[in-house]
Amino acid sequence: MIRLESLSYRYAETPTTVLRQISLTIPKGQLVGVVGPSGAGKTTLAQVMSGFIPHVFGGEVTGAVTVAGRSVRNTPLPLLVSDIGLVSQNPFNQLSGAKFSVAEELAFGLENLGVPRGEMVSRVDETLRRLRIAHLAERSPYQLSGGQQQLVAIGSMMVMRPGVLVLDEPTSQLDPAGSGLVFDALGELRERGVTVVLIEHKLEQLAEVADRILALVDGELRMDGPPSTVLAADELADWGIGRTRFTAAAVAAATHWPCGRPLPVTLAEAAAGFAEGAP
Amino acid sequence: MTQDFYRPGTSLIHRWNPVTTLSLSLTLVVTAFASQALWLPAALLVFVVFPAALVSGVFRRLLAWLARFLLPVILLLFVIQGLYHQDGPLLDLGPVGVHLDGVLFATRTALRLLVLTGAFLLLLFTTHPGELMTALVAHGMPPKISYLVSATMQIVPAFRQRAHSILDAQRARGLRTAAGPIGRVRALVPLVGPLVLGALSEVDERAVAMEARAFGATTRRTSYTVIADSAAQRVSRWSMLVITIAVIVLSATGVIR
Numbered sequence A: 001m002i003r004l005e006s007l008s009y010r011y012a013e014t015p016t017t018v019l020r021q022i023s024l025t026i027p028k029g030q031l032v033g034v035v036g037p038s039g040a041g042k043t044t045l046a047q048v049m050s051g052f053i054p055h056v057f058g059g060e061v062t063g064a065v066t067v068a069g070r071s072v073r074n075t076p077l078p079l080l081v082s083d084i085g086l087v088s089q090n091p092f093n094q095l096s097g098a099k100f101s102v103a104e105e106l107a108f109g110l111e112n113l114g115v116p117r118g119e120m121v122s123r124v125d126e127t128l129r130r131l132r133i134a135h136l137a138e139r140s141p142y143q144l145s146g147g148q149q150q151l152v153a154i155g156s157m158m159v160m161r162p163g164v165l166v167l168d169e170p171t172s173q174l175d176p177a178g179s180g181l182v183f184d185a186l187g188e189l190r191e192r193g194v195t196v197v198l199i200e201h202k203l204e205q206l207a208e209v210a211d212r213i214l215a216l217v218d219g220e221l222r223m224d225g226p227p228s229t230v231l232a233a234d235e236l237a238d239w240g241i242g243r244t245r246f247t248a249a250a251v252a253a254a255t256h257w258p259c260g261r262p263l264p265v266t267l268a269e270a271a272a273g274f275a276e277g278a279p
Numbered sequence B: 001m002t003q004d005f006y007r008p009g010t011s012l013i014h015r016w017n018p019v020t021t022l023s024l025s026l027t028l029v030v031t032a033f034a035s036q037a038l039w040l041p042a043a044l045l046v047f048v049v050f051p052a053a054l055v056s057g058v059f060r061r062l063l064a065w066l067a068r069f070l071l072p073v074i075l076l077l078f079v080i081q082g083l084y085h086q087d088g089p090l091l092d093l094g095p096v097g098v099h100l101d102g103v104l105f106a107t108r109t110a111l112r113l114l115v116l117t118g119a120f121l122l123l124l125f126t127t128h129p130g131e132l133m134t135a136l137v138a139h140g141m142p143p144k145i146s147y148l149v150s151a152t153m154q155i156v157p158a159f160r161q162r163a164h165s166i167l168d169a170q171r172a173r174g175l176r177t178a179a180g181p182i183g184r185v186r187a188l189v190p191l192v193g194p195l196v197l198g199a200l201s202e203v204d205e206r207a208v209a210m211e212a213r214a215f216g217a218t219t220r221r222t223s224y225t226v227i228a229d230s231a232a233q234r235v236s237r238w239s240m241l242v243i244t245i246a247v248i249v250l251s252a253t254g255v256i257r
């Protein structure tokens, strides 16, 4: 569970407030998508939700943040991160550097936590298989493509089985198949009760998998609701977030879209609407 | 770079616990330097380093690297020490003379350098650096030191790669990089900014990534990779330690000379 109460944040030595008066509650087991234009504060929000702001990055925080029942401000970082995973934007910087193979890289966090070896091996194998990177197990993490490194970074967090998982554009360098794999895996984690926060520009896939979408613009939470309402909103295009191809098609085909029917955000919704609208 | 030395193999030495190989290398180096005797480093080279290299199938590479690293150094050593030394000449060749002390010193130093370099090349050729680190941590070395070594070995080449791509990007935008030594140094100047700034701004990000994976945890660590060890190897490591100490003592007391 994640709760923010009128949270505002300013980076150290900068005048601008990057997050403004954000209040929201994410219940356990919800998969929440975060959309917003570049510079909106998405990465900053991810760091707030995972406790690295203010523990690693200084700056000025006002308001309260509670994650997994703990006050972020009053909990030491090692304890905090024991139940929160953050996959950050740049996969290269998430490689530990300590390990010479992908399998060992995945095991790194578990080694630090002192997980018994037998369990460690089975969790690593499961993660390798789940993300279809078993063929890379013996390769050096530094000799992988960006997309492959992204899968390793995601796997290195999934393998630790945190109760809250925050992912900052985890599929930015992946092909459609790889992205699909990640979205499916995140859907499964949600079924197991993991709270997932997913910052993502791929609106169509987000619409399929997310329970809820937050639209962040200029550090403000402008919209918060189910994908079908938030992603279909007219404002999204003005904010530079764009819209799904399905929404765009319905708008473009205005006269063929049934009057009064909400705009579609998934393929199924679009197909149903056009079927109804057809003469 | 160091990773390039290692090539997988199945020989006895490849299968050794890396700590055993490291012990062998250290024993060779310390004993070769402990004594003034010429025969000792020569014997180590001929009866230990070379046979070990033959057994592990790296003999040709070892010779090639020794020649590349040491041949020029050794030649220089003989020329300088042999010709210009204080005591009387061994051979009088008119204006130049060859001095016995100089030749002895050069021979001893050359043999020692050969053992030193040979022993470490043997280690590097047959031991995976990651396995060496894992094995050392298993033997009580602090994981932070292992981290420092491993990360340096992997991140430095990655940074070198980045330097190349920054240079390419700046060339593409019209930066001219001239040939020749001065031109090459000048080509580095525009790299400094992006590299240093990039590295600094990523320090926080790296710290976050390590923290997220519990690197700061105080729990007793476990290890994913298990590196085989055996009673025989443990015995041989202790024996090497005893031999090393014995050679130091015997040399200091003048028994070995």
Ligand SMILES: Nc1ncnc2c1ncn2[C@@H]1O[C@H](COP(=O)(O)OP(=O)(O)OP(=O)(O)O)[C@@H](O)[C@H]1O
Pocket: A011, A012, A014, A018, A036, A037, A038, A039, A040, A041, A042, A043, A044, A045, A089
């Ligand atoms: N370390 C920092 N110090 C000062 N200001 C920062 C820092 N990091 C980000 N900012 C500023 O905070 C604002 C939000 O940045 P943030 O990285 O959270 O945006 P984002 O929504 O993740 O953007 P993108 O989609 O490009 O990743 C930006 O105006 C940025 O310039």
Ligand SMILES: [Mg+2]
Pocket: A042, A043, A044, A089, A168
């Ligand atoms: Mg970002």
